[in-house]
Amino acid sequence: MKKYAAIIKTSWLRQFAYRTDILGYRLANLFDILFQMAIWYAVFQTSSVVNGYTFPEMMTYVIIGWLFSFLTANFGLETVVNRDIRDGTLNNFLTKPISYLKYMVVLSIGRASLALFSGVVVQAALIISFHGFISAPPSLAKILLIILIVFIGYFIRLFLSILIGLLSFWVTENAGLNSFFNVLIRFLSGGYAPLSILPTAFYQLSLAFPFAYIIFFPAQLYLDKATTAQGIRGLAIELAWLAALYILIKITWKRGLRNYEGTGA
Secondary structure, three states: OHHHHHHHHHHHHHHHOOHHHHHHHHHHHHHHHHHHHHHHHHHOOOOOEEOOEEHHHHHHHHHHHHHHHHHOOOOOHHHHHHHHHHOOOHHHHOOOOOOHHHHHHHHHHHHHHHHHHHHHHHHHHHHHHOHHHOOOOOOHHHHHHHHHHHHHHHHHHHHHHHHHHHHHHOOOOOHHHHHHHHHHHHHHOOOOOOHHHOOHHHHHHHOOOHHHHOOHHHHHHHOOOOOHHHHHHHHHHHHHHHHHHHHHHHHHHHHHHHHHHHOOO
16 A cells, blocks of 8 residues: 555645646636636527526536536546656566556546645635526435446546557557547537537437546436436446456557567667
8 A cells, every 4th residue: 555655645746846737727627617608608698498408507517517527537647658658667667566557547546636626626616606507416316326427437537548548559659649539538528518419319329438427427417317227327337338448458558568568668
């Protein structure tokens, strides 16, 4: 446990050294949310209901959805994996008594735990400022289900980032791929707008993939637009994808490592 605590502590110290960056990111998050709220405010000027959402429900979706997005964020962990492979830092982990995957999981927890405080402050400010437009929380059973779904969603997003980062075994510079995947994941998770406003066929298909359970689905549960039974089924889909991503990471790691050692990196 001491080695894991040391990794988290080191992560905290690094973030404290870049306090201005943290402030900049939180301000960017705040303006992102306000920008989305302004757009939906303009849309609701001509209609009281848009695709089954009232104005308070949409404002709740934006604010609560951002919270779920923040709680599952790993803050560009794929770039860390890319750097470790590209710069040869990975060599140090091949002889250490800790697997690289475990290291990345612990590092992500360290990065996310400290950032969580600043995110909660922003979220609290938004809830206080717009409390009149936020829907009341659902039943305790649904809240517990939401917590479970968001918790698994964190690891799904983490595994996706690690998997994207491992592509660096074959691609020297993957900044463009990282940007593409991040935008794609945000879109498919409902980060730009509720997935339910999309064409029915696309919406139904999206529920079979893990992305929808990062933001959209827990927000639907919060708004009582999804039942507890649907939530349990969604949790099962998440767990299945989590296992699949883990297996895919292990396969990619083994094949990538052979390529890495073969090139003499």
